Every structure is written in C-alpha cells, then in structure tokens.
Amino acid sequence: MNKYYLSIEIGGTNLRYGLIDTNFSIIEFKKIPTKDFSISNDKIKFLSELIMPFIDKYGKDNIICITMALASLMNRERTVIYSSPMVMGFENIKLVELLQEAVDIPVLMEKDVNVLLLYEIGKMNLNPSGIITGVFIGTGLGNAMAIDGNIYKGASGSASELGHIPVPDLEQECGCGKKGCLELLACGRVLERLAIEEYQCDIEDIFIYHGNDKKILDLVYYLAIAIATEITILDPAYVILGGGVVEAEGFPMEYLLDTIRENLRYPNPRESVEFIKASGDMEAGVIGAAIHASQKL
Ligand SMILES: [Zn+2]
Known part of the structure; x- marks a missing residue:
C-alpha cells in the first residue's frame, strides 16, 4: 500500500495543500486564498476540514504525517507558532499539539523558506555537502541555510533572519518589533x-517601467549588501535566489549579481560562489514540506 505526506503551505496570498507520495510526486494539489483561513475564527477546525477528506479517501494509516510550511515565527522545536504576520489571530498557538489532537495523525511544521530551500536543492540536484543558502524576496525578505543538506535552525530556532539585520541610522520601526x-x-x-x-x-510592471530609477536600484543595492554579507561569513557553494520580486519581469538580476560580486573578496568567494535562480514552481512549498518530513521521521 502506498504511503503519503499531507502537505499544507500557508503563504501570504495562497494556502496550498495536497498529497505527496514517498517519491515526492504530487498526487493531489489544491489552492485557496490565505484570506479564507485568515478570517476563520477557529483555525484548527479550518485545517481539520481541509485534512479530513484526504483521510476519508486514502485512509488514516496511509498518511505518514501532516507536514506544514508557514511564514511564521516559531519555537526551535517547531511546535508553537509565536506570530504570523500574514494571518489574523494566528499567534501563541500550540499548533502541532492541537492539530494532532484534532486529526489523530502526527503533525510537523517548519518555516516556509526552509522547505523551499530543501525543494530547490532536490530539484536542481545540487551536491548538498557544505553550505547552500536561499534568499527568497517576496512580500518580505526570506532567508534559509542548509548545511550538508539539513536546515540550520540556530540555537533558539531563529537563524537566517537576513531581513532583520540592522541598518546604521535607520530609525523606522519594523513589524518584528525592533527598529x-x-x-x-x-x-x-x-x-x-x-x-x-x-x-x-x-x-507587476514596476521593473519594466521604473527598473532604472534610483529608488529601485537602491532597493536592489541593499539586497546585494545583505546577500554579500551572508556570503562573506558563510562561503556557501550555492546561493539560490527566488521569490516573487526576483521572478518579476524586468527584475535587474545583472545589477544585483554585479553588486553582490563587487562586495565580495577576490578571488574567493567572488569567483567560487554560484548563483542559481529558484524554479518558481507553484508546488515547491508542499513538496518541500514532504522532503522536510522525510528527513525528520
Ligand atoms: Zn525586523
């Protein structure tokens, strides 16, 4: 009998979910607006109702686990959601325990950027030894790091928060609570x-019509400085660049890469580091969540 992972990815715009087999092929894939989840009063009930039809159809014993990918701040053990900027009322919740109780199947969760990186490493068939980083520029600035193919979470579970490194003299307040x-x-x-x-x-047209504007180039420059800083510290073999901003038509990729390289020491890592554009596959999150589950179990 075949066994399956039931993956759920909750992103800023879409909640994607589906059934993935042990070869990481998609058996079923569905998508709903994250807004529907965000406005629901009972989040556990909402998720249970997504999951139940799969249990009825494929049998509880054939579902290895529910594996979730979320753009949330979570504890190191990945059991508690601290905050979720994209979803209303989804904070300080023992998600794993509560959902497990509701559906009686093991539940795992991980940060979305981390499972996206696992997906890309697999998809591109990259040699996982050493360090591979991912920078995913969407609504926010996401970052992930894999060491020998395993996600590095840090001592407290809050590693790779590239978006929240300090900028000198910038006084503006960030959604994370610091300036x-x-x-x-x-x-x-x-x-x-x-x-x-x-x-x-x-x-969608911003780079096409304004890609050479100083304000846009400044934004790309700051991205480049952050990425060059990470490369300087870690000396990764590969840096995967993804997210809606990078995928947008007219994105000044050449300017980004030139600026990163200018800010790296010569000859290495300037010449050694390899940049790879992420696949942008719609199902990256749900397959990545299944890959993550297979590593954990
Ligand atoms: Zn911040």
Whole structure:
C-alpha cells in the first residue's frame, strides 16, 4: 500500500495543500486564498476540514504525517507558532499539539523558506555537502541555510533572519518589533509602496517601467549588501535566489549579481560562489514540506 505526506503551505496570498507520495510526486494539489483561513475564527477546525477528506479517501494509516510550511515565527522545536504576520489571530498557538489532537495523525511544521530551500536543492540536484543558502524576496525578505543538506535552525530556532539585520541610522520601526531592519528598505512591501505612492503603476510592471530609477536600484543595492554579507561569513557553494520580486519581469538580476560580486573578496568567494535562480514552481512549498518530513521521521 502506498504511503503519503499531507502537505499544507500557508503563504501570504495562497494556502496550498495536497498529497505527496514517498517519491515526492504530487498526487493531489489544491489552492485557496490565505484570506479564507485568515478570517476563520477557529483555525484548527479550518485545517481539520481541509485534512479530513484526504483521510476519508486514502485512509488514516496511509498518511505518514501532516507536514506544514508557514511564514511564521516559531519555537526551535517547531511546535508553537509565536506570530504570523500574514494571518489574523494566528499567534501563541500550540499548533502541532492541537492539530494532532484534532486529526489523530502526527503533525510537523517548519518555516516556509526552509522547505523551499530543501525543494530547490532536490530539484536542481545540487551536491548538498557544505553550505547552500536561499534568499527568497517576496512580500518580505526570506532567508534559509542548509548545511550538508539539513536546515540550520540556530540555537533558539531563529537563524537566517537576513531581513532583520540592522541598518546604521535607520530609525523606522519594523513589524518584528525592533527598529532599523534591512527588510524596511529591501523587499516586496517597499516595492508595493513605491508602486502606489511614487509611480502610480501596477506592482507587476514596476521593473519594466521604473527598473532604472534610483529608488529601485537602491532597493536592489541593499539586497546585494545583505546577500554579500551572508556570503562573506558563510562561503556557501550555492546561493539560490527566488521569490516573487526576483521572478518579476524586468527584475535587474545583472545589477544585483554585479553588486553582490563587487562586495565580495577576490578571488574567493567572488569567483567560487554560484548563483542559481529558484524554479518558481507553484508546488515547491508542499513538496518541500514532504522532503522536510522525510528527513525528520
Ligand atoms: Zn525586523
């Protein structure tokens, strides 16, 4: 009898979920707006109702676990959600315990960027030995690091928060509760604001029409400085670059890579580090969550 992972990825815009087999192929894939989940009063009941039809159809004994990927702040043990900027009322919740109780199947969770990195390493068939980092520039600035193919979480579980490194003299407050984070200057949220207030254009067109504007290039410059800093410390073999901003039409990738390299020491890591554009696959999160579960169990 075949066994399956039931994956759920809760992103800023979409909640994607589906059934993945042990070869990491998709058996079923569904997508709903995250908003539907965000406005629901009982989050555990909402998730249980997504899960139950799969249990009825495939049998509880054939589902290895529920494996979740979320853009939330969580504890090192990955059992408690501390905060979720994209979802209303989804904070300080013992998600793993409560969902496990509701559906009577083991539940795992991990940060979305971490499972995305695992997916890309597998998809690109990269040699996992050493360090591989991922920078995912979407609404926020996501970052992940794998060492010998395993996600590095840090002593407290809060490693790889590249978006929240301090910028000198920046006084603005960040959603994370401190002041002066890099994410305030370099992520999709900044582009959204520029599109509305500065250019009165569609966010999707921002690089096509304004890609050479100083404000846009400054944003890319800050990204480059952050990425160059991480590379300087870690000397990774590969850096995977993904997320909606990087995938947007007209994104100045060449300027980003040139600026990163200019800020790296010569000859290495400037010449040794390899940049790879992420696949942008829609199902990356749900498959990545299954890969993560297979490593944990
Ligand atoms: Zn911050």
